[in-house]
Amino acid sequence: MRSNGSSLVLAFSGKGGTGKTMLTTVLIKVLREETHKKILAVDADPAVSLPISLGIREYESVGHLREEMKADSRKRVPTLKGIHHASTMFEYQLLQSMVEAEGYSLLVMGRPEGPGCYCPSNHIIRSAIDTLSKAFDFCVIDCEAGMEHLSRRTTRGVDIMFIVTDPSAKGVATAKVVKDLTKEMKEESGVEIAEMYGIINRVEPAMGPPVAEKLKQYGIEPIGILPPDPYVTQFDIEGRSLLELPADSTTVQGVKEVLRKLEIL
Numbered sequence: 001m002r003s004n005g006s007s008l009v010l011a012f013s014g015k016g017g018t019g020k021t022m023l024t025t026v027l028i029k030v031l032r033e034e035t036h037k038k039i040l041a042v043d044a045d046p047a048v049s050l051p052i053s054l055g056i057r058e059y060e061s062v063g064h065l066r067e068e069m070k071a072d073s074r075k076r077v078p079t080l081k082g083i084h085h086a087s088t089m090f091e092y093q094l095l096q097s098m099v100e101a102e103g104y105s106l107l108v109m110g111r112p113e114g115p116g117c118y119c120p121s122n123h124i125i126r127s128a129i130d131t132l133s134k135a136f137d138f139c140v141i142d143c144e145a146g147m148e149h150l151s152r153r154t155t156r157g158v159d160i161m162f163i164v165t166d167p168s169a170k171g172v173a174t175a176k177v178v179k180d181l182t183k184e185m186k187e188e189s190g191v192e193i194a195e196m197y198g199i200i201n202r203v204e205p206a207m208g209p210p211v212a213e214k215l216k217q218y219g220i221e222p223i224g225i226l227p228p229d230p231y232v233t234q235f236d237i238e239g240r241s242l243l244e245l246p247a248d249s250t251t252v253q254g255v256k257e258v259l260r261k262l263e264i265l
Contacts, residue, residue, distance in 0.1 A: 014164035055241030061110025
């Protein structure tokens with residue numbers, strides 16, 4: 001299942017408001033507590049919601065570093081081997097910007113802060129993250145619905161993509177759009193999504209099967225149907241990190257069940 005013999009890459013996408021960032025956080029929580037392995041969390045959504053969900057208040061985005069690198073492509077940094085150019089400088093800054101938390105590390109991609117071509121800097125970002133991720137057992141990515149960072153190949157291929165939807169028609173329609181985008185990315189830029197599954201979030205039990213059937217019609221295999229979770233609502237209102245959700249949270253239990261089905265746990 002591993003894409004490159006190193007970290008297992010798991011990503012979440014779907015319409016905004018369906019709970020993909022929440023599920024990304026709970027996945028990190030479960031992997032941290034159940035596997036005790038090294039986890040790299042990547043917030044690839046320009047909305048930058050993952051740090052808040054994780055309880056992280058201070059960070060520097062990769063997009064900001066990219067702007068700095070683009071503005072001064074001749075920046076250098078001294079090393080034991082001598083003076084090097086932008087790629088070495090960026091790798092150094094990338095390590096500096098990575099947030100080290102208990103049981104995981106976090107990279108925030110952010111959005112570009114100005115116009116222009118980012119092809120050379122994107123190549124450096126991709127190479128740096130590819131190298132960095134090899135030091136981890138899991139790489140968990142919170143994507144936007146358009147998956148811009150993947151389509152621009154600023155992050156590498158994905159082993160398992162979870163498309164998150166709620167019971168709404170818009171949520172299900174966006175799930176189909178995401179699936180279609182993965183086909184386009186493979187054809188146009190060679191980005192590979194090895195496996196893809198649907199997760200139906202915040203759905204009452206009676207509504208789950210009809211939504212699951214709709215996903216199947218779009219070629220998306222549903223792997224999880226999660227009911228509304230009062231703990232998540234309470235934690236959001238109180239501004240608490242979702243990493244603190246209790247074991248009897250239906251979302252925590254649901255994510256564990258998904259990982260068991262995939263034989264990750």
